[in-house]
Amino acid sequence: MKHNLIIADDHKMFLDGLLSILKTESNYNILFTAKHGGHVKKYITINTEEKIDLVITDVTMPEVDGIALNKWIKKTNRNIKTLVVSMHNDPKIIDELIESNVDGYLQKNAQKEEFLKAIATILGGEKYFSKEIKDIYLKNKFEKNKEKEIKLTKREVEVISLIAEEFTTQEIADKLFLSKHTIESYRKNLITKLNVRNLAGLTKYAIKKGYVSS
Amino acid sequence: MKHNLIIADDHKMFLDGLLSILKTESNYNILFTAKHGGHVKKYITINTEEKIDLVITDVTMPEVDGIALNKWIKKTNRNIKTLVVSMHNDPKIIDELIESNVDGYLQKNAQKEEFLKAIATILGGEKYFSKEIKDIYLKNKFEKNKEKEIKLTKREVEVISLIAEEFTTQEIADKLFLSKHTIESYRKNLITKLNVRNLAGLTKYAIKKGYVSS
DNA sequence: TTATAAATCCCTGTTTTCGGGGATGCTTAT
């Protein structure tokens, strides 16, 4: 029995490329192609009696993007599989998609073979993520867990930001209308808390967290 | 008169997508498609009497990549135009391509219309770069000019790297088998040279330059 | 060849950081 697919991507070229690949496989039937997620939602909502097996969707699309579309599908139709394809591999996006139960994630620069493999795997009931994506996801999780307990207070963030902006303790004290001793306490606590050795470590942490621009 | 094109990309899907777009335009004739730059070089070398108007090429390809291919074409065949398409927009790559006289640069997530416009523009004898690419190129140039005089010596890079890695002066001295005074001199010079105020500034510079990871 | 730059080392101060304490209110959660 043929599998029914829907593809959503606002890039004509990617769409055409994907269609040409899928054409070589005789048992895929393209029900519908869309320029953004809203069209897919409408299609699924209207054609309730039609069997839809898989929605392949881009992440960045106008109006309703791939993340929102995946969430909507997973919330309303538990038997429709989803495969997200994206140009980039932003850990946050990958995380959000996996948490909302996407069935697969591929980078757009994947080869034809991987595309077909991913689609077949997902239609077979399993999940498919490329090795890179898995690594990114796990690394992200791991780092998050390691840094989980370390939560800085508002004041600490203020202070570490100013430290990373090259201000001295006295200058920070003046800026925040606090005693020099207070800032010294904060610096000391930050060094202990963040498990670094000196200003350089604090600066690196501030940059990593985006408190300052490098 | 028809224009003769060559396309080089190791991604079947992109290739197919591009072909499907070009098919809608009747006056483009696809001479040859290749999986990497080496094939294109061979084709051009063999078919000397054939008129080749434009080579569209990806950046990342096995063996001979798009950068090398563009350089080779521009060195050996001044009447063949080149259009580079890429997934990413790394300033270094863009800079290198523009310096080696590429005729156009597009991101792969461009829309169909922009692809056709770029190809037409280039075949008309002009260059084509998308607005983002121009911005990236100019910003890069501008920043380079601003920072031009600041050149660190090998030793200075070693020292600033270790500073940013949270080592103290004494530790760096021990590591490099140098006197503590020497490292102090380097630190001092670096602070003056880079126009920063303290370790935090040095650390930020080191991160920006990629000497250490944040 | 003669500057110039790089790499190395040294000295004298002053300021800042760093590590170890401790204290006082004030809020928040248990």
Place this chain on the structure above:
DNA sequence: ATAAGCATCCCCGAAAACAGGGATTTATAA
């Protein structure tokens, strides 16, 4: 109500950083 966390402030001493000189030798470029 009591503990815990936060924000604030203080002290001390050692270590390190910072600022400002200067000096030598060895490459390297003009």
